Amino acid sequence: MSGLIFYYGPMGAGKSTFALQTQFNQRQQGRAGLLVTNRDRSGNAQVTSRIGLESEAELIDDDTDLYTLVSSRHETDALDFVICDEAQFLTPAQVEHLARLVDVEHIDVFAFGLLTDFRSRLFPGAARLVEIADEVHRMQAIVLCWCGAPAILNARIVDDRMVRSGEVIAVGDTASGPVSYRALCRKHYVDGRIGR
Template identity: 55%
Template structure:
């Protein structure tokens, strides 16, 4: 009987705070328990470089990815000391499209299972390049099932960036900060250190962070209107099928 190749690329996406890093570490633990050997990758983790960490206290050492890191060379080096069965990538939105293609090559040519976790869209509700490429080529795409709620109780899918306790629509795509209460005004010229808040589409568009706040001017959101495709039902594309700073 002809053997079916086992390598695949799976992309699990969702807004900040939905448990992506926790799920990544759970999958890693399950793989290790079965005697499998893997490589863990991350970028801009909340706890600092070279580690995947979750808000519930789980963590594991990982290789810090940079824009110029060749993931094919990383896997070549890892394979020199033993077979590599899987790769877990947290904060996959920060990968370059070329690095995503390198992971797909590893799945196809080396039969490595690739598990990627990330946010789909940035604080402007535009797809990250790494996430966009994963949506294009992953074998399986699935939203993380832990639902994050906006302050109003609706599902939160938009990662709003805050400066001085107010939503901002301008600035560089990547600014590393965590979620939490709006920050108090600080010494920087924008009025405070950056933070993020997960909001529903209605209140992301209105710029409202709570029930007592007036609506701000709505942004132009002609691009993706949520953190990735609206796949609240079954996974798409076969058997299984967002940015902000970081989240897990």
């Protein structure tokens, strides 16, 4: 029985790593699949993790009809699963496409992404996944705020200061750069304190 499964967590929870592990495990069982991503941190057609794992992937954008993309491949090369990394960037319509792949084509879909943006608001794609996924799982990796408390929210950092406004999508990483992100506990997110 196929299903749409959504795994979410804050920055550093291991979502991309788990997506790649899921792909490996599915292939080890002889299952054929497709790995897709939208706005990977590398900027390339691949899924990359902060711990150094990476794999080639189909790069999609907001205009990609995921149902057509996957079902047309499924006609020529039977697919058992689809793994979607950076699922928070999917449009609600694309999430509907994933659900249709499960219901019509009987393909397992595993989606991995953030739940909330830097303003602590649900991403539209993540919200739709929570609404219609067969299973929703919070990642269990331990992510800590600088104070040692569990980190649950993602702060956007620009010029060493937390910002609360701007374009919702600004792809960055936890490394140095013009835009970076840091996972914080709720208290320090609310206070705007990004470090000691």
